[in-house]
């Protein structure tokens with residue numbers, strides 16, 4: 001058997017940074033990542049047999065916990081009939097029906113293989129539909145690793161200090177304009193200047209890639225109105241929030257209707273899946289019904305559809321989100337209480353199934369505030385929790401996720417760990 005350390009040394013030889021996605025490396029928090037052997041419910045077990053209560057859930061997909069029996073069963077059953085056909089299959093039709101039923105703004109939907117593919121296709125479509133070239137995104141928002149999005153990007157790009165990635169042609173990056181999140185006046189000013197050149201505004205309706213920042217009251221509706229006024233398409237990137245914060249996503253929670261939406265994570269139930277969809281008149285411009293090209297060898301893959309549909313069946317059960325929200329409140333109220341008790345300046349944000357931890361006494365609503373928090377304190381807290389068997393995202397710029405599989409004992413154990421980690425925050429671990 002290999003230890004975590006041995007595996008990481010081996011991984012470093014043939015995988016850049018030893019990981020297949022940068023956010024998994026412990027680069028900003030320090031130390032080495034552990035290697036997961038298996039996962040069940042609320043837990044991960046590493047190759048050395050240590051158990052962690054997991055608050056990442058594979059970065060969002062595992063909303064029903066790891067390896068739910070019905071999802072596993074659906075995957076195994078479907079796989080027996082073949083892994084990929086390269087022809088239409090019935091499950092992708094059921095998936096489209098399900099997504100369009102659960103998210104009213106989806107009149108048509110196209111399946112892809114990742115969130116990145118979904119957002120890349122959505123902006124190509126927006127450009128094709130409007131015949132405009134500029135797009136607007138928000139500082140600290142992350143929409144996957146497509147060239148157009150690696151401009152003031154969040155998530156690993158922010159964590160690693162490369163929000164504007166080398167390798168993105170300047171001419172392309174110049175077409176991506178950025179705005180501060182939660183500042184409607186800044187949007188008004190920019191739209192007044194160049195609104196008629198902009199194909200779309202893409203936003204995480206709840207920003208989950210610069211920690212977790214909720215939209216101010218009226219902000220999303222304000223953007224909706226501005227977009228309508230300037231003929232700009234509004235794209236909600238719900239790769240993270242879709243089927244997490246409510247059955248109909250953030251658009252249902254805030255009652256704002258985008259023109260296009262992107263999804264990923266939960267709709268694949270742990271398999272590689274993404275989707276984009278929205279207004280029929282726009283979606284009909286996609287090949288082969290229209291001229292905007294987008295394709296995929298494995299898109300609509302039957303096994304991935306089976307995992308996603310089985311997961312959606314779980315979240316559709318009555319009371320699923322009420323219960324998830326209750327657990328989110330229990331956890332976050334508890335974290336705030338133990339931090340206060342330990343005298344640590346700390347604040348939280350939360351919505352259903354998703355939360356942010358900030359080492360500041362301010363309530364955080366902006367990118368500036370999120371990046372001004374005490375990051376070294378977060379890093380020490382992360383390691384304090386890890387040592388006590390609780391796995392948080394290894395970055396101060398990622399949202400936390402809780403699943404339906406976390407029970408009150410898991411939350412109580414997390415709070416015991418947090419109380420001790422907060423009290424020992426200024427000791428060396």
Ligand SMILES: Cc1ncc(COP(=O)(O)O)c(C=O)c1O
Nearest residue numbers: 114115116142143144239240264
């Ligand atoms: C909001 C958002 N959009 C897009 C993506 C990209 O998705 P993927 O990693 O599946 O390419 C992510 C996460 O990675 C995300 O959080």
Ligand SMILES: NCC(=O)CCC(=O)O
Nearest residue numbers: 021023059155208209398
């Ligand atoms: N919030 C960041 C992600 O979800 C990204 C996961 C990854 O890139 O591995």
